Amino acid sequence: MSDWIEVGTLNDIPKLGARVVSRAEGDIAVFRTADDKVFALRDKCPHKGGQLSQGIVHGDRVACPMHDWKIGLDNGIAIAPDEGCAASFPIKMEGEKIMLSLTPNEGCPNK
């Protein structure tokens, strides 16, 4: 894949926090977990479009700030009983550098 872009370094994101990659087609939220895993999701809650980047990260999930839906960070899928998804984007780490692909993973229409 050729569309990897560097978005910043691990230290730019607080542990259990998120930052936003701002984009005309809609923002992407980049999350960092307690054990330094990094995930990227479309910054749009499947419920009513809340900004997931503003939620509370716990484990491999984020709680949407609007109505507290929980979304899985690795695949963007809402945790039952809620249903829906936010598109997830591939991330790879090159040392401290965070590389993001703008081509979302298959399977979620909410891009």
Add this chain to the structure above:
Amino acid sequence: MKEKLVVIGNGMAGIRTVEELLKIDEERYDITVFGAEPYGNYNRIMLSPVLAGDKTIDEIMLNDMQWYKDNNVTLHSGKEVTSIDRVNKKVIADDGTEESYDRLLIATGSDPFIIPVPGNDLEGVISFRDIKDVDSMIAAAKEHKHAVVIGGGLLGLEAANGLMQQGMSVTVVHLMDKLMERQMDGPAAAMLKESLEERGLHFLMEAATESIIGKNRVEKVHFKDGSEIYADLVVMAVGIKPNVKLAKEAGIHCERGIVVNDTLQTYDPSIYSVGECAQHRGIAYGLVAPLFEMAKVCANHLAKMGIGIYEGTMTSTKLKVTGIDLFSAGDFIGDETTDELVFQDKARGVYRKIVVKDNKILGAVMYGDTIDGTWYFDLMRDETDISEFRENLLFGQAHLGDSGHGDDSRVAAMSDSAEICGCNGVTKGDIVNAITVNKIFTLDEVRAHTKASSSCGSCTGLVESLMSHVLGGEFSTAPHLKPMCGCTDKSHDAVREAIETQEYKSVQTVMEAMEWKTPNGCSKCRPAINYYLVCKFPELKLDDAQSRFINERAHANIQGDGTYSVIPRMWGGMTTPQELRAVADAAEKFNLETVHVTGGQRIGLYGLKKEELPEIWDDLNKAGMVSGHAYGKALRTVKTCVGKDWCRFGTQDSTGLGIKLEKMSWGSWMPHKFKMAASGCPRNCAEATIKDYGVVCVDSGYEIHVGGNGGIKVRATDLLCNVETEEEVLEYSAAYIQLYREEAHYLERTAPWIERVGLNHVKEALIDNPEKRKELAERFNFSQTFMQDDPWEERAKGAEAHEFTPIKVIG
């Protein structure tokens, strides 16, 4: 050699006396008990719930066979004593067993009264007194359909209800025109009858039984007026007569009962008597409360301690039919010299009547809502002068003060000496003590520790209210404390206590030390723990941004469309041309469409992008404005009216006071949002009585109100107290806020918090205990020295920049 104590009657009074005796002197006697019934001692009054199918025999056992072994008490069960040989000091039982005694206790209870009509010995005609009777009623209900209960008193109605629960069609036959005429007055009896009829009982009033008809088994009951009804079971519940046969035959002086003096001694100095068979000062009782008191006194004299006299018991009545609450005590009929206070609400099924003479309560009868029964009973027993609150007497104890929020606050309002369990003489104080000292959480544990609610059970509701009052939200989920969230079994209080005692200093340590089930909590527990840490250690500034909800992390309210609002503080709702100009400039500069005057007397600017926040804050800061914390679980606004300065009704400087309150408390983090108000007079234009803390100025000073809420569920405040000076208002406010900060669960507003802990708890901390109030206020003011940094200013200067800028902008 030990002396010998023989007890005749293995029932409630006899065994209670033995228990009381063992408590104070285990060594004195070899104790032998004779019981005609082939069981241990059981709770006779619970036979009604057993009949109704709500309890089993096992559950109502008070002393099982093991108990007698453990306490070295010899029990001859199933043996009836047939004679007492006073000359040789021994008793003889029906099977020939003999026991000699040094002291003898007669506790033979009473026998059911069997009306002397033909046919009263037919099969299927029984009384309601012991396990055997209940067994035969339950057996009859399996095979037969029609039951007739003769007697519309307590016992008869409980029998009728039980038989109906067992599936029989039941008719209650009563000689009088009112049910329970000795315990109820006309209106209460009528309401009782109506609701029992609704449940399916039938009544034949003013019906005198003439004969019972049948070949072997009963078939019909025949009345004096010639009418008849079908019956294949007849229960006689027309009264009891003290069981004095044995004593009489032994030549012990008896009247209706065995006559005893104030030490429960009969005319034979080595023979005592307690319970229903005894007659004291002319009265033979038919309830358990008196016999428990007798047991105490009697035990004391058996132990030769010789203190305590029994002076009689004032009794009250309750009916043990689930869902029917009635209460009566004393003289509730009255005469020309007495006044009647009556409250009746037919639609709600509530009736109360209190008979008063010279401002003292002589008696009370209540139906429907009886929680105040114990209070009236206390006032009556203590002969309290009620003139001060006579006009509110009928509305109950909770209306004396200012609350009025269900049973919880009513039990909160009871004094510690108020008796909750009449059967066992257990006071509110005893129960509260047992709960707090033994750290118990279930009704069963309370029963085990205090005996409250373990006899007739009619105080169970009160005990439960009291438990939920003392234990708060936890009780509803007893036996376990309610866990904070799915990540843990620990409750909010447990976490706070651990932070307190173990001095954990980070969210992560708390979760690790307390064995959280998830690696880093969730959006419920993390913000809560973070708050508890911030509250406990203000000086350490432990705040963990990632454990805060976005509004508090960004210090602005996220709106539905993902933009933010900005609301600067306007102290006490006051502003200046300069501030207004700054607000107007900012609105123009950032192209804001919405500028709104908020309900808290401030101006809100809506529609800002996150990136713009630090800049607008900087602009507002320059005009001297700071964050209004409109987004936080924190002090929000202090609403005021213009007060004495401008308003003709104003009594004090409510605006100035509001500003002082706000300057004192802004910046403090709380369990939930916190709003205040100060009104210049009781017209209350600042709506102080729906705020978390409201001040209403009056001529003589200030009324302080707490625990109001204007949200989804409106709650008016409770009046905390009146004070005279502004300094006091400020001190009370600081102390109250700190109490709330330290005790409420995260996300619990003051209204539910007060309902949980009770207004009295707050009063105890703030009013009864000036020392504690001062300490609380000091802790608050100390904490404030670390809190009053304007978060906008810090961020406008570049703090937490990552929060407000994208990591990358593409395209």
